[in-house]
Amino acid sequence: MDLKSNIPSGPIEQKWSKHKFEMKLVNPANKRKYDVIMVGSGLAGASGAASMAELGYNVACFCYQDSPRRAHSIAAQGGINAAKNYRNDGDSVYRLFYDTVKGGDFRAREGNVHRLAEISVKIIDQCVAQGVPFAREYGGLLDNRSFGGAQVSRTFYARGQTGQQLLLGAYQALERQIGLGSVKMFPRHEMQELIVVDGRARGIVTRDMVTGEVETHLADAVCLATGGYGNVFFLATYAKGCNTTAIWRAYKKGAGFGNPCYTQIHPTCIPVSGDYQSKLTLMSESLRNDGRIWVPKKKGDTRSPGQIPEDERDYYLERKYPSFGNLAPRDIASRAAKQACDDGRGVGPTGLGVYLDFADAIGRLGKGKIEEKYGNLFEMYERITAENPYEVPMRIFPASHYTMGGLWVDYNLQSTIPGLFVLGEANFSDHGANRLGASALMQGLADGYFVIPYTIGNYLAQAPKTKVDKTHPEVKAAEAAVDARTKKLLGIKGKKTPMAFHRELGKIMWEYCGMARNEEGLATALEKIPALREEFWKNVSVLGTPGEVNQSLEQAGRVADFLELGELMCRDAKERRESCGGHFREEYQDDGEAKRDDEKFCHVAVWEYQGDGKTPTRNVEPLEFENVHLATRSYK
Secondary structure (H helix, E strand, O other), X not given: OOOOOOOOOOOHHHHHHHHHHHOOOOOHHHHOOOEEEEEOOOHHHHHHXXXXXXXXXXXXXXXXXXXXXXXXXXXXXXXXXXXXXXXXXXXXXXXXXXXXXXXXXXXXXXXXHHHHHHHHHHHHHHHHHOOOOOOEOOOOOEOOEOOOOOOOOOEEOOOOOHHHHHHHHHHHHHHHHHHHOOEEEEOOXXXXXXXXXXXXXXXXXXXXXXOOOEEEEEOOEEEEOOOOOHHHHOOEOOOOOOOOHHHHHXXXXXXXEEOOOOEEEEEEEOOOOOOOOOOOOEOOHHXXXXXXXXXXXXXXXXXXXXXXXXXXXXXXXXXXOOOOHHHOOHHHHHHHHHXXXXXXXXXXXXXXXXXXXXXXXHHHHOHHHHHHHXXXXXXXXXXXXXXOOOXXXXXXXXXXXXXXXXXOOOOOOEOOOOOEEEOHXXXXXXXXXXXXXXXXXXHHHHHHHHHXXXXXXXXXXXXXXXXXXXXXXXXXXXXXXXXXXXXHHHHHXXXXXXXXXXXXXXXXXXXXXXXXXXXXXXXXXXXXXXXXXXXXXXXXXXXXXXXXXXXXXXXXXXXXXXXXXXXXXXXXXXXXXXXXXXXXXXXXXXXXXXXXXXXXXXXXXXXXXXXXXXXXXXXXXEOOOOOOOOOOOOOO
């Protein structure tokens, strides 16, 4: 597998500018001759589709929601990072670059991360110009707040609904292009297969989720911006529709899958309350600006929080990480919460929870100021738990939230399949082994607004301009594969629903490949998952017919892919015999902290599909650090 990163030479602060100049261009009149497919309409997908259409390309954009506005990017709450240094508190492009490399535990490419930090400054200007209502200070300047893993305030926000407001900005840009006829939008369409002709991505096969019709769409290049695969854990903070099918189809057509075991656990989620739940709800990391996290010092203390005096509380993040305190990075804060609960000091009915307490902040700033900053989050918490966080502390616990792994891409966002580009959370890039809060929105918009419009032109200018029609054997083979898979699922007529299998898979993944992993547990998972998959293909119950709205069929297809992806994640976690970021192997730790092995594992693990039932090949892209020197990651 060819894993050339294609990072330009020269000083790191000049690489992107140099690369933009050296890339081949497509003449403006010729752009109208090229067709581009964008799968996904979240921040990366909508911004990328709108930007390429603005340049003149013919864009077809697909999403499984009824409107691009319902993409999961809408759920992001806390903010978006940018190195504008409005607070004059020491921030810079280089510091954002450094914090991101360190936050990812030195498992990301320097070149990609520095480009992200550079572009961050432009993103804010772009969004303000679109009318995104960022919070402002009294004098009218844009406001900032802090997020985990940083000692500066660089996060721009719109109360607790930043993702929604940013998505509306990208959606407006997309809708403008739809109105002009430059983008053709296909809502309620789910990608079922990738079409590869002569080694290049040339189209997709989709299923119309309303009529059930299977359709083929051809183009000169395909972009995937389909988000992450964290729903493999079943209980996660993702929207229930989020899945892995698009990138999994690409993987099975030859696209390398980078670091599948790198999944992020978010420390501030509303705790699980019972087996009846189908998803979890996140409380924004921004709450850690003013909320203090604590547990009782005494094991098994069941008193209400108001009855526990100050000297009997353990503000464990402030105690263990005094430099960063409650704003320690997500992986570190999550493991610290797990350790407190494992120690018997967890709170709430299940003992799997810690307190996020706003009493000090309310006393210092007043209830009105807290309501102004976090009001919608407090309201959401009260609706779900029937507890008023202005009066009693929130109860939180870690949960699956984001995936740093994804399809491998080079500096141009191109996968190992020429003509297949991958944007946002769907790719493995930029975040290493742990994503700093407020960086997902930054990466999605950077990829869509500022990277893909350049790099796709460089590809199209050099790719052979060959015509492919729907009679091509590879097109017919892709359509036949979709038809065969659908018939197989509908023909099993078993006894268990797809959701029952998904829930079972989620329990295996959380138990053995969740916040902490070990050799024995991963070996167990690698026995249980294939057995569960075998049962699925013999006993799943998929109702209805293909020619109609059929959510049972949709779900079954997604669960089938999760059952394969879950095995790859466990295989990757087992092979990576070190701890780094969100990947915590219990055998490799130093006093509870992650212990990296830079000599053996300072690389990206890229998995190559070899066929059903065959062991995939593990390839390696070495990582080199010339600007930020490898060091033990410490937030103390």
